[in-house]
Amino acid sequence: MFVLVNLKTYPCDPIEVAEAVRDVNESTDARVAVAPQATNIAQVAETGAETWAQHVDPIDYGSNTGHTLAETVADAGAVGTLINHSEQRLKLADIDGTVQAAERADLETVVCANNPAQIGAAAALGPDAVAVEPPELIGTGTPVSQADPDVVEDAVNAARNVDSDVSVLCGAGISTGDDVVAAGDLGAEGVLLASGVAKADDPTAALEDLVEPL
Amino acid sequence: MFVLVNLKTYPCDPIEVAEAVRDVNESTDARVAVAPQATNIAQVAETGAETWAQHVDPIDYGSNTGHTLAETVADAGAVGTLINHSEQRLKLADIDGTVQAAERADLETVVCANNPAQIGAAAALGPDAVAVEPPELIGTGTPVSQADPDVVEDAVNAARNVDSDVSVLCGAGISTGDDVVAAGDLGAEGVLLASGVAKADDPTAALEDLVEPL
Amino acid sequence: MFVLVNLKTYPCDPIEVAEAVRDVNESTDARVAVAPQATNIAQVAETGAETWAQHVDPIDYGSNTGHTLAETVADAGAVGTLINHSEQRLKLADIDGTVQAAERADLETVVCANNPAQIGAAAALGPDAVAVEPPELIGTGTPVSQADPDVVEDAVNAARNVDSDVSVLCGAGISTGDDVVAAGDLGAEGVLLASGVAKADDPTAALEDLVEPL
Amino acid sequence: MFVLVNLKTYPCDPIEVAEAVRDVNESTDARVAVAPQATNIAQVAETGAETWAQHVDPIDYGSNTGHTLAETVADAGAVGTLINHSEQRLKLADIDGTVQAAERADLETVVCANNPAQIGAAAALGPDAVAVEPPELIGTGTPVSQADPDVVEDAVNAARNVDSDVSVLCGAGISTGDDVVAAGDLGAEGVLLASGVAKADDPTAALEDLVEPL
Numbered sequence: 001m002f003v004l005v006n007l008k009t010y011p012c013d014p015i016e017v018a019e020a021v022r023d024v025n026e027s028t029d030a031r032v033a034v035a036p037q038a039t040n041i042a043q044v045a046e047t048g049a050e051t052w053a054q055h056v057d058p059i060d061y062g063s064n065t066g067h068t069l070a071e072t073v074a075d076a077g078a079v080g081t082l083i084n085h086s087e088q089r090l091k092l093a094d095i096d097g098t099v100q101a102a103e104r105a106d107l108e109t110v111v112c113a114n115n116p117a118q119i120g121a122a123a124a125l126g127p128d129a130v131a132v133e134p135p136e137l138i139g140t141g142t143p144v145s146q147a148d149p150d151v152v153e154d155a156v157n158a159a160r161n162v163d164s165d166v167s168v169l170c171g172a173g174i175s176t177g178d179d180v181v182a183a184g185d186l187g188a189e190g191v192l193l194a195s196g197v198a199k200a201d202d203p204t205a206a207l208e209d210l211v212e213p214l
Numbered sequence: 215m216f217v218l219v220n221l222k223t224y225p226c227d228p229i230e231v232a233e234a235v236r237d238v239n240e241s242t243d244a245r246v247a248v249a250p251q252a253t254n255i256a257q258v259a260e261t262g263a264e265t266w267a268q269h270v271d272p273i274d275y276g277s278n279t280g281h282t283l284a285e286t287v288a289d290a291g292a293v294g295t296l297i298n299h300s301e302q303r304l305k306l307a308d309i310d311g312t313v314q315a316a317e318r319a320d321l322e323t324v325v326c327a328n329n330p331a332q333i334g335a336a337a338a339l340g341p342d343a344v345a346v347e348p349p350e351l352i353g354t355g356t357p358v359s360q361a362d363p364d365v366v367e368d369a370v371n372a373a374r375n376v377d378s379d380v381s382v383l384c385g386a387g388i389s390t391g392d393d394v395v396a397a398g399d400l401g402a403e404g405v406l407l408a409s410g411v412a413k414a415d416d417p418t419a420a421l422e423d424l425v426e427p428l
Numbered sequence: 429m430f431v432l433v434n435l436k437t438y439p440c441d442p443i444e445v446a447e448a449v450r451d452v453n454e455s456t457d458a459r460v461a462v463a464p465q466a467t468n469i470a471q472v473a474e475t476g477a478e479t480w481a482q483h484v485d486p487i488d489y490g491s492n493t494g495h496t497l498a499e500t501v502a503d504a505g506a507v508g509t510l511i512n513h514s515e516q517r518l519k520l521a522d523i524d525g526t527v528q529a530a531e532r533a534d535l536e537t538v539v540c541a542n543n544p545a546q547i548g549a550a551a552a553l554g555p556d557a558v559a560v561e562p563p564e565l566i567g568t569g570t571p572v573s574q575a576d577p578d579v580v581e582d583a584v585n586a587a588r589n590v591d592s593d594v595s596v597l598c599g600a601g602i603s604t605g606d607d608v609v610a611a612g613d614l615g616a617e618g619v620l621l622a623s624g625v626a627k628a629d630d631p632t633a634a635l636e637d638l639v640e641p642l
Numbered sequence: 643m644f645v646l647v648n649l650k651t652y653p654c655d656p657i658e659v660a661e662a663v664r665d666v667n668e669s670t671d672a673r674v675a676v677a678p679q680a681t682n683i684a685q686v687a688e689t690g691a692e693t694w695a696q697h698v699d700p701i702d703y704g705s706n707t708g709h710t711l712a713e714t715v716a717d718a719g720a721v722g723t724l725i726n727h728s729e730q731r732l733k734l735a736d737i738d739g740t741v742q743a744a745e746r747a748d749l750e751t752v753v754c755a756n757n758p759a760q761i762g763a764a765a766a767l768g769p770d771a772v773a774v775e776p777p778e779l780i781g782t783g784t785p786v787s788q789a790d791p792d793v794v795e796d797a798v799n800a801a802r803n804v805d806s807d808v809s810v811l812c813g814a815g816i817s818t819g820d821d822v823v824a825a826g827d828l829g830a831e832g833v834l835l836a837s838g839v840a841k842a843d844d845p846t847a848a849l850e851d852l853v854e855p856l
Contacts, residue, residue, distance in 0.1 A: 009711040011703040038680045039714045055708025061653040066697025066730035069651040072681045088708035091303045096332050117339050118310050124334030162376050223497040225489040252466045253500045269494025275439040280483025280516035283437040286467045302494035353491055519731045524760050546738050548766030553759050590804050
C-alpha cells in the first residue's frame with residue numbers, strides 16, 4: 001500500500017512530519033510519502049522522506065508569474081504530484097496539461113476526483129494513479145472505506161474499465177490502520193491522508209498505527 | 215449526420231439562421247440544429263428549428279445569480295446543450311455536474327474536448343455525445359477532417375474504448391459538404407459548425423451546400 | 429429609492445414577478461426593476477417592467493461560446509446589469525471590462541462587492557452604482573441595514589471618497605419597508621432584493637409592503 | 643527607486659540572479675529585490691537578497707491543498723509579495739483577501755493592474771503599493787515609460803486620488819537605466835522587471851546598467 005500524507009496548509013512542522021514519514025517508511029513494507037507546501041519541498045526532501053508536490057500547473061518554462069512549474073518542484077526533490085485535489089479543482093484541459101507537464105519532469109502523478117464517473121475520466125488522461133475522495137467525507141474522521149465502500153469499489157472498476165494500468169487510491173476520513181486495510185480490501189492500492197497525521201501530537205506514532213496492520 | 219450550428223456571440227441574425235436551419239433540416243436526411251445565445255433561445259425555438267444551448271451551469275434551482283439553469287433553457291425550448299466548449303472550459307467536476315444537470319432537464323448533451331485523451335475522459339462522464347475540436351483549428355477554415363484526420367479517428371477509438379454508447383462529433387474549420395463527408399468517413403456521427411454558416415451572407419445556401427453530399 | 433429584484437435561478441414565475449414590479453413601479457415614487465435569468469429577459473421586458481441582466485461578460489461580438497453579450501441582453505430589452513454579484517465573483521480586470529462592455533451597449537451598471545474596501549475599488553472603475561452586500565447576510569432575512577449599519581455607511585463613504593458620482597445601493601436580508609427606509613437613512617440610494625419578493629406567495633403584496641413607507 | 647526582479651518560471655538560476663540582486667543592492671541607493679518561484683524562496687532568501695513572493699493565496703492555515711500561504715513564504719524569508727500580476731489575475735474579493743493575508747504575515751504588498759482605472763481600484767484595497775503594467779507591453783522590450791507615459795502618470799493620479807499613502811510602480815518592457823529614470827520622472831517610485839535581468843547572460847551587469855543613472 002501507498003500512504004501519502006498531505007500537509008495542506010496546516011500549521012504543522014513539515015520537517016517533523018517528514019522525518020516521521022522517512023522513519024516509518026523504513027520500518028514497514030508500505031510505501032510512505034509526504035506532500036508539503038511548495039515552499040517547503042526542498043527542505044522536506046532533504047530529510048530523505050519521499051516528497052510530493054500538492055499541485056503543479058499545466059505550464060512550461062516561461063512567463064508564468066505565481067505558478068508552480070513541474071521541473072522546479074522536481075529539482076527541489078519532489079518525485080510526484082497530486083493533481084486536481086478537491087481543494088484545487090482544475091479544468092479538464094488543465095488536468096490533461098498537468099499530467100503531461102508532470103511526466104515531462106519525471107514526476108509520478110495522482111489525479112484526484114470526487115466519484116467513480118470522474119475517476120474514469122481521470123484515468124483516461126493516463127496518469128500513474130487516480131484517487132477517489134468523496135468531498136463530503138474529507139476532514140470528517142469518517143473513513144471512506146467504511147462510510148462509502150461502494151464508491152471505492154466503483155472507482156476501482158471505473159478506472160480498470162478505462163485503463164487497467166492506472167492504480168486507484170482512496171482518501172477522506174482515513175485515520176487508522178483498519179481504515180487502510182479496508183481500503184486495500186476494496187481494491188485500492190493506497191490512501192491519501194491529511195489531518196490524521198499532520199495534526200497528530202506524535203506523527204510517528206500516528207503513522208506507525210496506520211501501517212501496523214499492513 | 216448531426217450538424218450543429220453554434221452562433222457564439224457572432225453579430226448574426228439568430229432568427230435568419232434558425233429559419234435556414236429549420237428549412238434545410240426538413241429537406242435533408244441530416245439532422246440540423248442551431249445553438250444561439252441563451253438570451254435568444256426562446257425566440258429561436260419558436261421558429262421550429264431544433265434549438266440547443268451553448269452552455270448550462272452545474273447548478274439546480276436556487277441562489278445562483280448570473281448562471282444558466284438547465285431547466286430554464288429547456289423551458290424556453292432548448293433540447294440539448296454543448297458543455298465544455300473550448301471557449302467555455304470547465305473543471306472536470308463541473309462537467310460531471312453539468313451533464314447531470316442537463317439530464318435532469320432532459321437536455322441532450324455534447325461534451326467538447328481538445329484531443330483524444332480528453333475525449334476519453336469526457337465519454338467516461340456519460341454524456342450522449344462528445345465532440346473533438348483541436349483548438350488550433352477553430353475558426354481557421356482548415357477542416358479538422360482534412361488537417362488532422364488522425365485526431366478524429368483517435369477520438370472515436372478513445373470514446374469507444376470507454377463507452378461505446380457515446381457518439382463522437384468533430385469540429386473546427388468545417389465549412390463544406392466534403393468536410394462533413396470526410397468527418398463521417400473517419401467515424402464521426404456529426405459536426406460542429408460556427409462561422410461558416412453563422413457569418414455566411416446566405417445561411418440557407420451555406421447549409422444546403424453542407425448537407426448536399428450527405 | 430431604487431429597488432432591484434434579483435430572480436437568481438429561483439423556481440418562480442418571472443412573468444408574474446415582472447408584472448408585480450411593473451404595477452408597483454407605477455404606483456409609487458420608488459423605481460422598481462427586475463433582473464431575471466438571461467434566457468427570460470425578452471419575455472420579462474415585454475411585460476413593460478424595467479428589466480435588468482444579472483450578469484454580462486467582458487466580451488465583444490465574436491467567438492465566445494456560452495457567454496452573455498451586453499448588446500444581446502440590451503437588444504432583448506434589458507436596460508442595466510448587475511456585475512460581480514457575490515454568486516458570480518469576477519476578476520478585477522473583468523469587472524473593468526464588463527463595465528466597459530455594458531456602457532458600450534448603453535446598459536446601466538451596478539457593481540456588487542462584499543465590504544467598504546471593495547466598494548471603493550468598484551467605484552474606481554466608474555460604474556453608475558455600487559452595491560454592498562455582506563455575504564454572511566445574503567438570504568438570511570436579517571437586513572444589512574439593521575444587522576450591520578456601519579457597513580452601509582462605510583460603503584457610502586468609501587464610494588464617495590473615490591467618485592462622488594457613483595450611487596451606493598445595499599443588499600442582503602432586506603424584506604420589509606422598514607429595512608428599505610433604514611437603508612436610505614444610512615445613505616443608500618437603493619436596495620437589492622431577491623428571495624423576499626421572488627419567493628413570496630404574492631409578489632405584488634410583498635413589493636407594495638416594501639415601497640409603502642417610501 | 644524600488645527595482646523588483648520577477649523571475650516568473652524562467653529557466654534561469656535563481657541563486658545567480660539573487661546574488662546579483664544582493665550585490666547591486668549594496669552598491670546603489672536604489673532598493674533592489676528579487677521574486678523567485680515559491681519553491682525557491684528559502685534558498686534565494688539565504689543569499690541575503692531581499693526576497694519577494696510572486697503570489698500568495700487569500701487563505702489562512704487550514705485545508706488548502708496546493709495553495710501558497712502568506713505565513714509560509716514569510717517563514718521562508720520573503721518580505722513581500724506581488725498580487726494580481728497579469729499572469730495571475732484574481733477576483734476582486736480575492737485581491738482584498740490576499741492583501742489582508744499578506745499583512746497578517748507582515749509581507750509588503752504590491753497589487754498589479756492593467757490600467758489607471760484598475761490602479762485606482764487596487765489602491766482602494768489598502769496595499770503598500772500598486773504597479774501598472776499594460777499587458778500589451780509585457781515582454782516586448784518596449785518600455786511603458788516611453789511607449790505609454792500617460793498610463794504611468796494617470797496611474798499615479800488615480801492612486802493618489804484614492805489613497806495618497808499608496809506608492810505606484812510601473813512595469814512592462816523596462817530594460818535600461820533610462821527606462822527607470824523615465825519611470826521616476828513620471829511619478830513612479832519603482833519598477834517591475836523580469837526578462838531583462840532574469841534572462842541576461844550577466845544579471846549583475848544588467849542590474850548595474852539599470853541602477854547606474856539613479
